[in-house]
Amino acid sequence: MISAAVIFFLRVIDMSIDTMRMLFVIRGKRIIVWILGASQSTVFFLAVSQALRGEANILTTLGYAFGFATGNVIGMMIEERLAIGFQRVTITIPHDDGKMADALRKAGYGVTEVKAYGRDGEVTMLHVNCKRKQVDDVESIVFSNDKKAFLTIDDFFPVRQTGFWRK
Incomplete structure (x- = not known):
């Protein structure tokens, strides 16, 4: 039981x-990828070593599988909180009195109409x-x-971060 929990x-x-x-x-x-890759492979090795150390049973198998699945979800949650990167928000409006663009600009955002x-x-x-x-x-x-x-909303990768950035 303890072995299954450790593996989980x-x-x-590992998967996060x-x-x-x-x-x-x-x-x-x-650089971040290199550090995370080294860390992940170390933890993976420990998990596999622990799983192969004893006899395979349903608990160690479930610990391994559910740990994998849970780690993916937790990794996604961490990434959402970090919110690293850039996105393009495209707003489509049928009528334009200029107020939307003005409000966005007043808040410090660059707007292309x-x-x-x-x-x-x-x-x-x-x-x-x-x-x-x-x-x-x-x-x-x-x-x-x-x-x-x-x-x-689309992800994008700026070539240079100069010129158009407002906020």
Whole structure:
């Protein structure tokens, strides 16, 4: 029973680190990836060693499997809290009196306005590039100005962080 619990917790740690490592790989953070990779492989080795040390039974198998699954979810939760990276919020509004863009600019965000045509005619698309931690603030500004605004959010990777950054 204790062995299964140890395996479970080692796998939770292992997979939480692994999930974070993969998310940093996508963002190109080499040094962080190296540190996380070394840590993850050490914990993985300890988990596998513990699992292979005794006889395989249902508890050690479940500890290994559930630790793996739980570690993935916890890794995602950690990454969401860290909110590392940048996102582009695209706001589509059918009517444009300029208030939405002004409110976003007053809050310190850079806004690019684009006139476009949708199913029902002309629309305005506003593009706001911001840090992931700022997306909730952008959303609250948008929906306080227009509850029917349509938003899409995309991850992106800036080539340079100069010129257009406001906040």
